[in-house]
Amino acid sequence: MSASLAPPDEAGVAAVVAAAHAAREPLAIEGNGSKRGLLRPVQAARTLSVRNLSGITLYRPAELVLSARAGTPMPDIASALAEKGQQVIAEPPDLRAVFGSGEPATLGGIVAANLSGPRRIAWGAMRDHVLGVRFVNGTGEVLRSGGRVLKNVTGLDLCKLLAGSYGTLGVMTEITIKVLPAPEATATLLLEVPDLAAGVGALSAGLGSPYGVSGAALLPGTPNLAALRLEDFAPSVAYRMGRLREALGRFGDARVIEAEESRAFWRDVRDAAPLGAQPEDAVWRVSVRPSAGPAAAAAAQALGGRALLDWGGGLVWVAAPASVASHDALVAAAAVSGGTCTLFRGPDSLRLAVAVLPAEPAPLAAIGARVKAALDPAGILNPGRMRAGL
Amino acid sequence: MRIFATDKGTPPVIAQPAPKPEILARRAEILAALSALVPGDGVIGDATRLKPYETDGLAAYREVPLAVVLPRTTEQVAAVLRYCHETGLRVVPRGAGTSLSGGALPLADSVVIGLMRMNRILDINLEDRFAVVEAGVTNIGITKAVEDDGFFYAPDPSSQLACMIGGNVMMNSGGAHCLKYGVTANNLLGLKFVTIEGEVIDIGGAHLDAAGYDWLGLITGSEGQLGIVTEVTVRILRGPEGARAMLAAFKGTEIAGAAVDAIIGSGIIPVALEFMDKPCIHACEAFAHAGYPLDAEAMLIIEVEGSTAEQDDLLNRIKAICERFDPISLKVADSVEQSLAIWKGRKGAFGAVGRISPDYLCMDGTIPTSELPFVLKRIGEMSAQFDLKVANVFHAGDGNLHPLIMFDANDADSFRRAEEFGAAILTLCVEVGGCLTGEHGVGVEKRDLMSVQFTARELDQQRALKTAFDPQWLLNPSKVFPLQETPAAIAAE
Numbered sequence: 001m002s003a004s005l006a007p008p009d010e011a012g013v014a015a016v017v018a019a020a021h022a023a024r025e026p027l028a029i030e031g032n033g034s035k036r037g038l039l040r041p042v043q044a045a046r047t048l049s050v051r052n053l054s055g056i057t058l059y060r061p062a063e064l065v066l067s068a069r070a071g072t073p074m075p076d077i078a079s080a081l082a083e084k085g086q087q088v089i090a091e092p093p094d095l096r097a098v099f100g101s102g103e104p105a106t107l108g109g110i111v112a113a114n115l116s117g118p119r120r121i122a123w124g125a126m127r128d129h130v131l132g133v134r135f136v137n138g139t140g141e142v143l144r145s146g147g148r149v150l151k152n153v154t155g156l157d158l159c160k161l162l163a164g165s166y167g168t169l170g171v172m173t174e175i176t177i178k179v180l181p182a183p184e185a186t187a188t189l190l191l192e193v194p195d196l197a198a199g200v201g202a203l204s205a206g207l208g209s210p211y212g213v214s215g216a217a218l219l220p221g222t223p224n225l226a227a228l229r230l231e232d233f234a235p236s237v238a239y240r241m242g243r244l245r246e247a248l249g250r251f252g253d254a255r256v257i258e259a260e261e262s263r264a265f266w267r268d269v270r271d272a273a274p275l276g277a278q279p280e281d282a283v284w285r286v287s288v289r290p291s292a293g294p295a296a297a298a299a300a301q302a303l304g305g306r307a308l309l310d311w312g313g314g315l316v317w318v319a320a321p322a323s324v325a326s327h328d329a330l331v332a333a334a335a336v337s338g339g340t341c342t343l344f345r346g347p348d349s350l351r352l353a354v355a356v357l358p359a360e361p362a363p364l365a366a367i368g369a370r371v372k373a374a375l376d377p378a379g380i381l382n383p384g385r386m387r388a389g390l
Numbered sequence: 391m392r393i394f395a396t397d398k399g400t401p402p403v404i405a406q407p408a409p410k411p412e413i414l415a416r417r418a419e420i421l422a423a424l425s426a427l428v429p430g431d432g433v434i435g436d437a438t439r440l441k442p443y444e445t446d447g448l449a450a451y452r453e454v455p456l457a458v459v460l461p462r463t464t465e466q467v468a469a470v471l472r473y474c475h476e477t478g479l480r481v482v483p484r485g486a487g488t489s490l491s492g493g494a495l496p497l498a499d500s501v502v503i504g505l506m507r508m509n510r511i512l513d514i515n516l517e518d519r520f521a522v523v524e525a526g527v528t529n530i531g532i533t534k535a536v537e538d539d540g541f542f543y544a545p546d547p548s549s550q551l552a553c554m555i556g557g558n559v560m561m562n563s564g565g566a567h568c569l570k571y572g573v574t575a576n577n578l579l580g581l582k583f584v585t586i587e588g589e590v591i592d593i594g595g596a597h598l599d600a601a602g603y604d605w606l607g608l609i610t611g612s613e614g615q616l617g618i619v620t621e622v623t624v625r626i627l628r629g630p631e632g633a634r635a636m637l638a639a640f641k642g643t644e645i646a647g648a649a650v651d652a653i654i655g656s657g658i659i660p661v662a663l664e665f666m667d668k669p670c671i672h673a674c675e676a677f678a679h680a681g682y683p684l685d686a687e688a689m690l691i692i693e694v695e696g697s698t699a700e701q702d703d704l705l706n707r708i709k710a711i712c713e714r715f716d717p718i719s720l721k722v723a724d725s726v727e728q729s730l731a732i733w734k735g736r737k738g739a740f741g742a743v744g745r746i747s748p749d750y751l752c753m754d755g756t757i758p759t760s761e762l763p764f765v766l767k768r769i770g771e772m773s774a775q776f777d778l779k780v781a782n783v784f785h786a787g788d789g790n791l792h793p794l795i796m797f798d799a800n801d802a803d804s805f806r807r808a809e810e811f812g813a814a815i816l817t818l819c820v821e822v823g824g825c826l827t828g829e830h831g832v833g834v835e836k837r838d839l840m841s842v843q844f845t846a847r848e849l850d851q852q853r854a855l856k857t858a859f860d861p862q863w864l865l866n867p868s869k870v871f872p873l874q875e876t877p878a879a880i881a882a883e
Contacts, residue, residue, distance in 0.1 A: 060758065060760065061654075061655060062650075062651035062652075062654050062655050062759070062760065063654075063758055063759050063760060063789070064654065065758075085657055114599065114604070116599070120598065120599070121598075124572055124576050125598070125599050127604060127607060128572060128575070128576045137851065141847050141851075143845075143847060143848050143851055144844070144845075144848060145848070147756075147823070147824065147825045147843075148758065148823055149756040149757065149758060149788075149789045149823070149824050149825055149828070150569075150756070150787075150788035150789055150790075151564055151568065151573065151756050151785070151788045151789065151790045151828035151829060152756055152825045152827075152828060153561065153562045153564075153573075153611045153827050153828065153829055153830075153831055153832075154825045154826045154827050154832060154836075154840070154843055155832065155840065155843075155844060155849075155852050155870065156608065156611075156612055156615070156852045156855055156856070156870075157562070157575070157607055157608060157610065157611050157612075158608075158851070158852070158855075159607075160575070160604045160606075160607025160608060160610075161603065161604055161607060161608045161855075163604060163607070164599075164602075164603065164604045165603055165604075169603075180659060181654075181656075181657035181658070181659065182657075183657075184657060204517050204518070204519075207519060207628070208516060208517075208519065208540075208541075208628050209628060210540065210628050210629060210630050210631045212630075233657075233703065233704070235699070235700070235703050236696060236700050236703070239697060239699065239700060287597045287598055287599055287600065287601070288597050289515075289518040289520070289595075289596040289597050290517070290518050290519075291517050291518050311598055312519075314518075314597055314598055315598070337596075337597075338595040338596060338597070339595065339597045340595075340597065340600050340601045340602075341601075342601045357601045357602050358601055358602070360602060361591055361592075363585060363587070363589035363591055364591045364593075364605070367585070367858060367859055368602075368603055370857075370858035370859075371603070371855060371858045373858070374851070374854035374855055374857070374858045375851070375854075375855075386602070
């Protein structure tokens with residue numbers, strides 16, 4: 001176990017990074033460490049955690065904005081929002097079960113990994129709602145990008161660059177996000193479909209309808225279950241569910257679940273529970289155009305694995321035997337339609353043996369190396385987290 | 391859209407980096423080389439035909455470029471950029487030239503790469519809900535291509551009939567409906583991106599959230615600083631069953647602001663929520679005869695979507711909320727025609743202000759919505775101080791404020807005061823917690839105000855990112871960053 005530093009505030013974080021920069025000593029960057037098993041293991045003698053930078057610093061429900069320090073646990077944010085009838089739009093997953101972690105994710109970790117749940121298909125990804133960040137770059141400077149207003153095109157958008165950069169470009173210390181009202185009512189149409197292609201057909205028909213489907217998942221099994229969610233004011237949900245059921249009835253036997261039953265169903269989909277990943281399995285996330293989802297799921301099944309499809313069929317969660325052969329097969333399956341495959345969870349041996357993220361073309365990789373050097377010239381922030389040698 | 395009269399008086403001067411004499415001296419050779427790369431009528435070099443490219447939607451500032459190149463393919467764009475890189479030629483990318491911040495203003499020693507001939511729609515996929523289009527396709531052109539099937543492309547900048555998707559990507563354009571549907575960055579899946587070295591890179595694709603660094607997010611809104619986009623993969627959405635508007639007028643801006651808060655606080659996210667102040671109401675009413683209440687201090691236009699019954703339900707909820715704020719007038723459209731009538735004045739706001747003033751500057755700050763009454767009060771005081779009239783249009787849901795400063799370009803002092811007034815408003819936006827630009831971009835217009843919003847080190851960091859893409863600072867130099875501090879300026883000295 002590496003030594004862990006958890007400064008009490010932003011200045012403390014900046015001081016640790018500045019010292020590490022001066023000494024050319026790599027740091028593993030984390031919040032609560034709940035996603036330590038994600039992507040590649042970091043080789044660093046010391047860990048810098050932002051978990052003590054906690055607390056909501058600004059919440060204006062009528063302005064739809066919330067700011068919190070990066071180490072604020074996501075459940076704290078969810079409860080503060082729930083008190084005012086609001087929610088985090090992108091519905092980020094709670095991956096404690098996937099990673100066997102006891103600690104909840106932090107806002108910083110969710111943004112750094114750009115993790116979004118079922119609502120991503122309708123309302124955008126976590127990164128779409130990051131309005132502003134404060135962060136410490138690799139030399140220990142405290143910098144800002146964006147702000148606390150909903151519409152902002154002032155300067156280069158470092159918020160999006162930092163979201164999904166897994167702490168390799170900067171250590172976020174405070175984040176402002178856009179939030180939205182939680183729906184008054186919700187209901188889900190469940191369709192028993194003959195196969196996955198028909199299931200994606202049903203999801204596409206729903207997403208191509210004017211009824212505002214905000215979740216579209218496909219659970220392979222006996223039977224295969226296609227699920228389409230509506231969230232809105234109660235009269236709208238009632239009306240739209242009637243129309244949706246009428247429009248999609250041709251795809252298979254239908255039933256509707258409502259309220260808490262519907263919410264529990266989507267919590268499970270969000271957290272990849274229906275995937276049923278066994279402790280010895282590795283887990284991948286494959287992102288493809290929705291119509292290519294069934295082929296990616298078939299590739300998983302050919303490996304003796306299981307799949308769960310979200311985002312209208314375009315996000316394929318895979319649990320399969322943890323091997324290089326599995327990884328290569330899934331990468332190849334994703335590439336057929338120009339999609340990408342990420343090794344999400346696996347034993348360290350596998351995480352170090354394969355490219356956990358798809359390789360970038362050489363000119364882009366060269367730009368990536370220069371961007372990394374511009375933000376973290378000594379290469380001390382989470383080295384090797386995303387790619388070997390970077 | 392007319393922002394400035396274009397044919398009177400001496401145009402104001404904007405500082406530009408000094409042209410490179412060695413480039414100006416090689417003009418004939420450069421034109422010949424470009425003509426070989428983009429054969430046919432792809433290169434413009436004569437003074438008369440260069441003239442239309444000397445400015446964009448911010449017509450106060452002009453500079454005739456060395457040459458204009460109009461490529462038809464990504465390969466031609468790559469070849470031209472490779473040549474510019476090898477030759478040290480500055481490059482100004484251009485779409486339709488509708489930028490309100492001078493994003494496409496040329497430099498005297500620059501090559502303008504105009505993408506208007508790359509206007510093909512390459513793929514429409516309704517099942518997977520995306521379209522692949524070339525950069526020169528107009529914003530409305532995407533919606534036109536899919537609307538017969540009930541789909542649309544969501545961001546709708548007011549120049550959408552003319553502006554091109556490549557320019558929308560570069561400026562991260564918004565529109566009146568982004569409170570619900572987001573801005574350009576939220577509606578993209580992939581790009582074909584050409585680097586200054588002439589490398590063609592596919593970013594993203596037809597799938598969501600490509601793994602790795604978010605190049606799509608960084609490039610979107612980068613104002614031509616990082617490279618040129620030649621193809622765009624956009625998400626297309628199924629349209630709602632219908633939409634309808636209502637109008638609510640109030641006795642004070644604070645009251646209207648409180649009504650906006652109450653609507654959002656009730657859990658309703660209208661698809662549009664527009665605010666107009668008294669001078670704007672008067673200008674629009676005189677122009678459009680939309681039936682706007684002239685005794686109101688502030689007016690809201692609120693639009694909702696759904697089936698007719700859903701619209702009724704939402705409009706009734708909003709009406710009930712507005713009634714708590716002692717409205718002067720509440721008018722709910724009961725037909726599509728009435729809805730269009732309510733919108734008519736707002737959509738014609740810029741033209742309406744153009745009728746009552748020879749010229750105007752359209753500003754674009756964003757503020758926390760709770761600061762609106764204070765900001766409008768301060769703008770009113772500044773209006774007296776600078777002795778210039780101003781009308782305010784505001785995207786109330788997302789805080790994006792468009793003050794229209796009225797002035798006379800024939801009067802140099804009037805223009806100087808208008809520029810100072812604009813800078814004072816944007817500084818105020820930053821002071822109350824907002825930003826310099828919500829959707830028009832920094833361009834040349836606001837570059838020198840960047841140090842109001844960002845620290846020197848923050849600007850250094852952004853410049854270092856540009857340098858990572860464009861080490862010689864050839865791509866759209868003299869934009870976005872304060873001129874005196876750019877490497878381009880240093881190089882010119």
